[in-house]
Amino acid sequence: AQTIHQWPVAEIKAVGSPLSLGCTIKGKSSPNLYWYWQATGGTLQQLFYSITVGQVESVVQLNLSASRPKDDQFILSTEKLLLSHSGFYLCAWSPLTGGQNTLYFGAGTRLSVL
Amino acid sequence: GQQVQQSPASLVLQEGENAELQCNFSSTATRLQWFYQHPGGRLVSLFYNPSGTKHTGRLTSTTVTNERRSSLHISSSQTTDSGTYFCAYSNTNKVVFGTGTRLQVLP
Numbered sequence: 001a002q003t004i005h006q007w008p009v010a011e012i013k014a015v016g017s018p019l020s021l022g023c024t025i026k027g028k029s030s031p032n033l034y035w036y037w038q039a040t041g042g043t044l045q046q047l048f049y050s051i052t053v054g055q056v057e058s059v060v061q062l063n064l065s066a067s068r069p070k071d072d073q074f075i076l077s078t079e080k081l082l083l084s085h086s087g088f089y090l091c092a093w094s095p096l097t098g099g100q101n102t103l104y105f106g107a108g109t110r111l112s113v114l
Numbered sequence: 115g116q117q118v119q120q121s122p123a124s125l126v127l128q129e130g131e132n133a134e135l136q137c138n139f140s141s142t143a144t145r146l147q148w149f150y151q152h153p154g155g156r157l158v159s160l161f162y163n164p165s166g167t168k169h170t171g172r173l174t175s176t177t178v179t180n181e182r183r184s185s186l187h188i189s190s191s192q193t194t195d196s197g198t199y200f201c202a203y204s205n206t207n208k209v210v211f212g213t214g215t216r217l218q219v220l221p
Contacts (some may be wrong), residue, residue, distance in 0.1 A: 043212065045212055
């Protein structure tokens with residue numbers, strides 16, 4: 001069975017500080033990977049997706065960057081946090097091929113920027 | 115660009131009542147998925163349903179592809195159904211979420 005793990009569970013950071021959020025998928029080779037952001041009370045906004053190691057496409061950047069250093073790992077980062085980065089960050093995966101292109105989400109990371 | 119509208123924005127029910135949630139999207143979907151978000155944030159997939167009708171328990175999803183709409187029917191609602199329901203659609207790797215329906219089921 002596939003599992004998706006996000007870390008950390010929550011972060012409280014200062015404006016201007018760096019950030020790194022991680023996501024690991026086990027039990028599935030070559031998944032599509034996605035990062036989403038959700039403001040409090042808002043909808044989910046896709047930030048990045050990756051279909052293979054080393055390739056990341058930006059949908060909405062929000063002064064963030066993403067990398068896929070390994071097949072099963074997706075990293076979201078920034079060197080300087082803004083107040084507007086606060087929110088809930090969700091990583092998701094879907095099968096690369098196959099008829100059912102379902103999205104599966106991790107438990108998320110809640111970020112507060114002060 | 116891709117857009118998706120959900121209605122109603124919020125809904126309050128008495129336990130036992132039924133609910134019908136709507137999702138309208140701007141172009142043909144190859145992926146249409148309904149999610150439930152727990153009050154704590156966890157997102158759970160309810161249905162992957164780009165066309166036709168699917169059932170699970172008290173939930174039914176119906177997607178009419180050529181009319182670019184999908185619905186989620188909840189029968190005999192329970193207090194544990196409270197939370198936010200999202201539909202998400204795409205025909206590419208860009209997956210667009212609707213604004214969600216916030217459901218509150220009162221005992």
